[in-house]
Amino acid sequence: MKKARIGIIGCGQIVKIRHAHELAECAWAETAGYSDFVPERAQAFASQYGGRAYDGYQDMLRDPEVDGVVICTANNAHAPMSVEALHAGKSVLCEKPMASGLAGAEAILEAERGSSGFFMAAHNQRFTMAHRKAKALLESGAMGRVLSFRCTLAHPGPERFSVNRTNSCWYLNKASSGLGCISDLGIHKCDILMHLLGEPLARVAAIAGTRDKRDETGSLAQVYDNAVCVLETPSGVMGTLNLSYTNYSGMENTTVYYCEKGVLRCHYYPDCALEVVMDGAETVRYFDVPQPGSGVMDAFARAIVEGGPSPVPAGEALRAMRTVFAIEEAARTQKMVSLDGM
Ligand SMILES: NC(=O)c1ccc[n+]([C@@H]2O[C@H](COP(=O)([O-])OP(=O)(O)OC[C@H]3O[C@@H](n4cnc5c(N)ncnc54)[C@H](O)[C@@H]3O)[C@@H](O)[C@H]2O)c1
Incomplete structure (x- = not known):
């Protein structure tokens, strides 16, 4: 080869x-x-x-x-x-x-x-063992229809991650970043939600702002550091998405799918990447060791x-991009935004 x-x-x-x-x-x-x-x-x-x-x-x-x-x-x-x-x-x-x-x-x-x-x-996120298994379970019909979801991606801020560990890092600059946490973190979650639900996110509402992050001059940064979103698919699956650069306890990267026959908790517990709770049956916990690589x-x-x-085709990545930009528009205009043609 x-x-x-x-x-x-x-x-x-x-x-x-x-x-x-x-x-x-x-x-x-x-x-x-x-x-x-x-x-x-x-x-x-x-x-x-x-x-x-x-x-x-x-x-x-x-x-x-x-x-x-x-x-x-x-x-x-x-x-x-x-x-x-x-x-x-x-x-x-x-x-x-x-x-x-x-x-x-x-x-x-x-x-x-x-x-x-x-x-x-x-x-x-498409390559984590938990999300792959969750996708297989959802597609098999074992969970029944997904009815709603709850999703969070929150960490203490990119200035603690970038090689430039100061508030002058590019992540907090609008021209270099884009939308701050809405695009940086939201893109992961919008993509994985659509990948697992098997349909687009068609309607979005959001409140977003900059509450705490400052740029190198000490002024509030021009990128969003928090967003709280409500999302709905064309078939009516509804859920919430919290995005934050101000989770000063560490990283939270969780999604819960509430389905007709039970609940899937993805990356919810440190010692179990996927928990499956079936209505009236025993809880099954998968993946108690860290994944060796991202894949x-x-x-x-x-x-x-x-x-x-x-x-991960460009067309699917563009779909996730349109969703995060719709979230920003919804927050900025204080109106629910519909994504056409998805
Ligand atoms: N998939 C994930 O979970 C994940 C996690 C963290 C970061 N990221 C992404 O990875 C990318 C890099 O993030 P990072 O935290 O490593 O950033 P960083 O600030 O630590 O490093 C960026 C590097 O790129 C270099 N650089 C910037 N512009 C350049 C250019 N035009 N030509 C050549 N080099 C250039 C800088 O000198 C620096 O060394 C970002 O897009 C970020 O969103 C993804």
């Missing part, structure tokens, strides 16, 4: 905790190298994990030996870089959200149409080796 040669663009925190070692350990891939605005960061990863330190991302895109690139920069660079990479014939694994605005997301779909490569959004890099590299298709 010829392995996929993959390079990483943007060498910050998510590369350190996830992509560099998952690429080095991937059975379908070889590390082509790294690139970053800050050349020392690319050099440090290349020294530790192998491959070259490229002289900028365009140098990587010109390398005919590179089959795919993983884009892990600030959000506003995702779409222009993805478009350039697709035009260069590379496949793209792009961190979420796929763009900082809808126009960028649409440009990616357009570029993919004329490319020999494919686009995959790094929506890693994202394996899916990307394998799709390159096997000639596609994209494991």
Whole structure:
């Protein structure tokens, strides 16, 4: 088997905790190298994990030996870089959200149409053992219809995560981020909800604002740090979504599906990634050990080796983008927003 040669663009925190070692350990891939605005960061990863330190991302895109690139920069660079990479014939694994605005997301779909490569959004929640099992249970009919859901993604703030651990980090800057927690965190949950429910989110209402996060000048940040949303699918499944950068107790990343025949609790307990409570039957608890890897890099590299298709297609990522932008519109206008044509 010829392995996929993959390079990483943007060498910050998510590369350190996830992509560099998952690429080095991937059975379908070889590390082509790294690139970053800050050349020392690319050099440090290349020294530790192998491959070259490229002289900028365009140098990587010109390398005919590179089959795919993983884009892990600030959000506003995702779409222009993805478009350039697709035009260069590379496949793209792009961190979420796929763009900082809808126009960028649409440009990616357009570029993919004329490319020999494919686009995959790094929506890693689709690859957790709990969400895979929950999807299989829902599709099997064992739970009956989903009636409603409750969903939260909340952590203490991106300034504690980014390689730049200060309030001047790009996450708290509107031009670099987009919508703050609504797009940064909401994209994960909107995507996984639609993936598991098997239908779009068609109507949204929300309250959102900036309550606590400050930029480097000490003023309240221009991105949202909290949002509380109400969502509904075309078939009438209803639920709530809480997004927050101000959960100072740590990370909460939970979804509960209330179904006709029981309840699914995904990532609700630290020692059990999925709990299934059936009406009148014994509770079953799955996955009491941490998942070994995110599964994202394996899916990307394998799709390159096997000639596609994209494991998380651009069209589905765009659908999640439209949903988070509808949430922002609903919050800004104080009106319920319907998503047409979904
Ligand atoms: N899937 C997830 O669960 C998850 C989790 C965290 C972050 N992310 C995403 O990963 C991406 C990176 O986040 P991070 O926390 O690692 O950021 P970070 O601030 O830690 O690092 C970003 C890196 O990209 C580099 N960079 C920025 N713009 C660049 C450009 N135009 N060209 C080259 N290099 C550039 C910076 O120098 C920095 O080294 C973001 O899109 C974020 O939303 C995803």
